[in-house]
Amino acid sequence: MMKTYLLTPGPTPIPESVNAVLSQPIIHHRTPGFRKIFQEVEAGLKSIFQTEKDVLILTCSGTGAMTAAVANLFNPGDQIITINAGKFGERWTQIAQAYGLRPVEIKIENGKTLALPVLKQAIQAHPGAKAILFQASETSTGTQLPTQEICTAARQASMLSVCDAITALGVFDLPMDRWDIDVLITGSQKAFMIPPGLAMLALSDRAWEAVEKATLPRYYFDFRKERKALLKSETAWTPAISLVVALQESLRLMREEGLQNVFKRHDRLARATRAAVQALGLELFSEAPSTAVTAVRVPGTIADGKLIPKTMRDTFGAVIAGGQDELEGKIFRLSHFGYCGDFDITTGISALELTLGKLGHPVRFGTGVGAALQILAEENR
Ligand SMILES: Cc1ncc(COP(=O)(O)O)c(C=O)c1O
Known part of the structure; x- marks a missing residue:
């Protein structure tokens, strides 16, 4: 299972x-x-x-x-x-x-x-x-x-x-x-x-x-x-x-x-996600990142970018979105809205780290998760 x-x-x-x-x-x-x-x-x-x-x-x-x-x-x-x-x-x-x-x-x-x-x-x-x-x-x-x-x-x-x-x-x-x-x-x-x-x-x-x-x-x-x-x-x-x-x-x-708290939750989850992928040395795709979903550029170390969402899903059970049409294989997208809390972010980032490692991208495990936790912890104090 x-x-x-x-x-x-x-x-x-x-x-x-x-x-x-x-x-x-x-x-x-x-x-x-x-x-x-x-x-x-x-x-x-x-x-x-x-x-x-x-x-x-x-x-x-x-x-x-x-x-x-x-x-x-x-x-x-x-x-x-x-x-x-x-x-x-x-x-x-x-x-x-x-x-x-x-x-x-x-x-x-x-x-x-x-x-x-x-x-x-x-x-x-x-x-x-x-x-x-x-x-x-x-x-x-x-x-x-x-x-x-x-x-x-x-x-x-x-x-x-x-x-x-x-x-x-x-x-x-x-x-x-x-x-x-x-x-x-x-x-x-x-x-x-x-x-x-x-x-x-x-x-x-x-x-x-x-x-x-x-x-x-x-x-x-x-x-x-x-x-x-x-x-x-x-x-x-x-x-x-x-x-x-x-x-x-x-x-x-x-x-x-409370509606304002819903917005605040989405905002901090988005910021934690962005901090995590950047700490992993990855690049955000959008110049104006959405509070709903973070698009990330596939790093040059991974030749077939489609393998990122595929491996996350098939090997680790984390279902994320890849790029569509001309962006297929070039980006992947992590969502952080709806019924989504702190540990959905750390789970998703954990699966991403394991996937990057499996695909040969150099990763120090915990780097992305640590950066996400840093944001989440600061705002929980
Ligand atoms: C911004 C935006 N517009 C339109 C749609 C299309 O909605 P649906 O797939 O429910 O028809 C989507 C679906 O993801 C969307 O994200």
Whole structure:
């Protein structure tokens, strides 16, 4: 038997009390019992989104909500600006193209973040663009983007800001109403600590006006239908009922910890992880490392970088993420959000040290773990 440790940026591990809820018998979704749960979930989501607006709950993965946002906000031929800092930014461009929009893409080199003058230039060059679509945390490169500044720039240019916060919401501070984020999207299998299958999103009044005017076809993912159903504390269609019930429990856990403490925990785990890999002589891949996930450059001593995640998983049971597409074999990614604590970090770093040693990279065992513990200890004093 090999014990496994899930250290990926989604799905993330599930707390024991959430697993207990998931094993309960199914209930019906048009009943007073479900509505009561739904109301509590709505209130909990509003506090994590930091919004007074309705939070829609869709039964789909995060990409479903991204697709739904495009279908609900725009007309065929609309121009929009997409920020492509990696695979998920590229996805915005591809969805926009699939729906017949005219995306103007700001392509950022992998591992770099958005420079605001570049955004301002794009806005000036395309004043007719309706929206700016971007990631708060670009998971593929482990890069955090300047959400507040992007939203301010969008507001000044009368464009909508559409933020994929799938690995950001509930990880670090993203106050929707205070920062004027027009559309904020997240997914269940990330900071919300439940299995994949739900996507949650909220819209500002300006975004709702766009929804009313949009002419792209939509049926299952029609936000107007979802908003109407919300008045009865229901979803338009049969939701993933068990996941909504599980979300009630995970939101309770987040409330119990306190949102600011959740952010602080993620921040110190991220710093401990970065300190550990740097102490091992490895290089962070991103110039603006995300609080959610740390991307690390494969060292030159290891010819086949794909062997790092493979060995960590197959030999040591630590499941991490490798690089995707052109970054495959060039980086690996350690996640530190959701149901994640100090010893998930030291476990992951231990497995990394053993893996590096096994693959012939010179390691003094304990160096990375020691650096992580140093950060964790300082903040526990
Ligand atoms: C930033 C970001 N956007 C979008 C997605 C896609 O979400 P899903 O795989 O749930 O469709 C992911 C998944 O990891 C992500 O990290």
